[in-house]
Amino acid sequence: MKGIVLAAGLNTRLYPVTVAVNKQLLPVYDKPMIYYPLSILLMAGIRDILVIADPYNVSAFQRLLGSGEQLGVKFSYAVQWVPRGIADAFIVGEWFVNGSRCALVLGDNVFFGPSLEKAVSEAVNFDDGAMVFGYPVEDPRSFGVVEFDPEGNVLSLEEKPKQPKSNYAVPGLYFYDNHVVEMTKMLKPSDRGELEITDLNKAYLSENKLKVKLLDDDLQWFDTGTHDSLLHASNEVARYQRDTGTYVGCLEEVAYRMGFISKEQLKVLGKRYKNTAYGQYLQKVADGG
Structure with missing residues (x-):
């Protein structure tokens, strides 16, 4: 399985901080934000990873991460010239996916907790259809919401529903089979002119090939899209590291424990x-x- 980190977009909600720098290069406590989603892919055993950035900052990611050789992995880079939605990552990276199964993680999503490695190591073996995750939130009306049966089969997906059918949000981590590029190519742009990840997941749902895996309550998830959520994520990472003595999103440690180095x-x-x-x-x- 291959992995993609989508670290593009205009990041206007964090202006003026992100006028001159990509959001995923900002620190979440003591590491660049992109370390956290990258560490998830490494935990899943994925060693061939594409970083998709905006044209102004791709060279900064290359300076930060290099070839990946130092971590026992391979980093490739691509540019999303125009923000065309999350699912567009598979069009931009078609040459990279090249018929493989692929995981996609958003560059501004921070996950950590004892059960994280177990969750992603199970998902990486999923090879028929698509798998999303479900994370319980207090107010699901602000998120994409997943409804599911006791076997983990997805019944519905709704984006920011007024009357949610569950309290489980879908965070920015997705696993797909080797049909993901052709499925993406069949999507039509939304009213805002983007290829929506929810529409891609609904396409899998229409074929009864979408599963959801619920994340354990010992795990924390942050979408660092606002100043407050970015600060909160930093404070929580600092607290967790202080209380446990274990670092979060430490690429070198994950690579070592996975046997890559x-x-x-x-x-x-x-x-x-x-x-x-x-x-x-x-x-x-x-x-x-």
Whole structure:
């Protein structure tokens, strides 16, 4: 399975902060935002990853992440020249997907919690149709909402419904079979001129090939689309790391624990940040801490 991180868009809700910088390059506590969704793909065992960015910032992502060789993975890059919706990622990345199964994660979604690795490792083995996740929220009217039966079969999907049929929102993490590009090509742009991810999921639903996996309540999810939610996510990451002694979204650690790099390689990566708590943490992990 391959993975795509969509890190494009205008990010106007965070103006003026994002006038000159891509949102996914902003810090969520002590790491660039994009580290968090990338860590999810690595947890799932995905080592071939495409980062899709806007034309003004793709070089910044390349400087930040490089080829991926240092993590035992491969990063490729592509440009979404015009914001045409989330599902457009599969059109932009058609050459990359190339008939493979593919996971898509949004670059501004932050997930963490003890059960996260288990959830994504199970989803990566899903090979027929599509799988979305369900996360309980207090006010589902602000989200895409999924209704499902006891077996996890999706019954309906609604975008910001006035009368939600469940309290489960669909976060920005999706797993698709090897038909995802052709399914995307059959979509029609919405009224706002975009290829909507909800429409893609509904296309799978129409063929009875859409499943939902509920995320455990020990897991936290943040869509960092506003100043308040970005601050809240940063504070929660800081609290979690302080309370547990475990870092969130640490690409080097995930790569090491997944067996992508050796202990010696992890130590080398830690020395790069030796004057920071981040680098000291990597050294601690390499030493068995």
